[in-house]
Amino acid sequence: MIKNEVKSHQVLHGKSFNPHRRRFDGTLSQNELAFCRQNAIAVAFDPVQQGWVTLDCEEAEGSLMTVRATRDKQPASVVGSTACTFRRWRQEDLPVYRALLDDPEIWAHLPEDYPDPLDAEAARTLIDISIEGQHHDVRAVEFDGNAVGQVRLAFDKEVARDRAGTAELSYWVGRRYWRRGIAKEAIARFSEQAFLQYPVLNEIFAVVDNGNTASARALARCGFQRAGASEEKAGATVYTKRRTA
Structure with a gap:
């Protein structure tokens, strides 16, 4: 797996975001998902939590449905917003x-x-x-x-x-x-x-x-x-x- 060179923690809208956090720390927020798209960070859909997590998160290997978050492969986003x-x-x-x-x-x-x-x-x-x-x-x-x-x-x-x-x-x-x-x-x-x-x-x-x-x-x-x-x-x-x- 090729991992992107992204700092372990980012600050998004005043909140700390760790792309490598544990899977069950929760799914990505709209702002976090948008950040992943902008930085080509691989994400995966978690059918258990019914939401998106980073593929680099702990416990992800072999258990999630992978979709790389490059912008050219994602459906067009709502104008003026991150995804629904x-x-x-x-x-x-x-x-x-x-x-x-x-x-x-x-x-x-x-x-x-x-x-x-x-x-x-x-x-x-x-x-x-x-x-x-x-x-x-x-x-x-x-x-x-x-x-x-x-x-x-x-x-x-x-x-x-x-x-x-x-x-x-x-x-x-x-x-x-x-x-x-x-x-x-x-x-x-x-x-x-x-x-x-x-x-x-x-x-x-x-x-x-x-x-x-x-x-x-x-x-x-x-x-x-x-x-x-x-x-x-x-x-x-x-x-x-x-x-x-």
């Missing part, structure tokens, strides 16, 4: 979750009907489902330290997820965060992580309403190809992305 990150929803997110999702404009493109309004009990149930579901991976999308939306990878209920060859990607972003490139960033990074985390996964697909041009455009910019009309949902188109390596 992912984490599990928590029940303490309830007020933010409701504020983001209690919006008919978002539900217009979701498969379920809008529960006008989205009350606390319904929101709490949705968070529970996202945490406990055995057939999907659901993550809150964080941007600038705030939860701004959600990504979900759904697997066939009849097939164990580590044996599934295909999975469906869905996502939403709160209205106040629209037109900032966040959906595109989340699609690119979450699909990249999915292919890393599930070696048997060969294809990710998304079903998009024909009127949702912004979503279709974001998928296309992330390498998804138009596959044709959906057989299960009228007025919708299927976009697919296959594993490239």
Whole structure:
């Protein structure tokens, strides 16, 4: 392994950052991940902690999914910011979750009907489902330290997820965060992580309403190809992305 000549400790925004710290000292923050990209420090996705760590960290060898953080190999970042990150929803997110999702404009493109309004009990149930579901991976999308939306990878209920060859990607972003490139960033990074985390996964697909041009455009910019009309949902188109390596 070739290691970069980087000092053992850096000071980022007033906080000490050690690129060679122990793996379970925690995942990289947005500022730390940006620093790694700028300095071509190898990072790896940790499926246990659901986040990024430096490949040079202790305990990393042979246990992580490696991605070198050179800028030319990373998906385009959100303008004016470091990358969005992912984490599990928590029940303490309830007020933010409701504020983001209690919006008919978002539900217009979701498969379920809008529960006008989205009350606390319904929101709490949705968070529970996202945490406990055995057939999907659901993550809150964080941007600038705030939860701004959600990504979900759904697997066939009849097939164990580590044996599934295909999975469906869905996502939403709160209205106040629209037109900032966040959906595109989340699609690119979450699909990249999915292919890393599930070696048997060969294809990710998304079903998009024909009127949702912004979503279709974001998928296309992330390498998804138009596959044709959906057989299960009228007025919708299927976009697919296959594993490239």
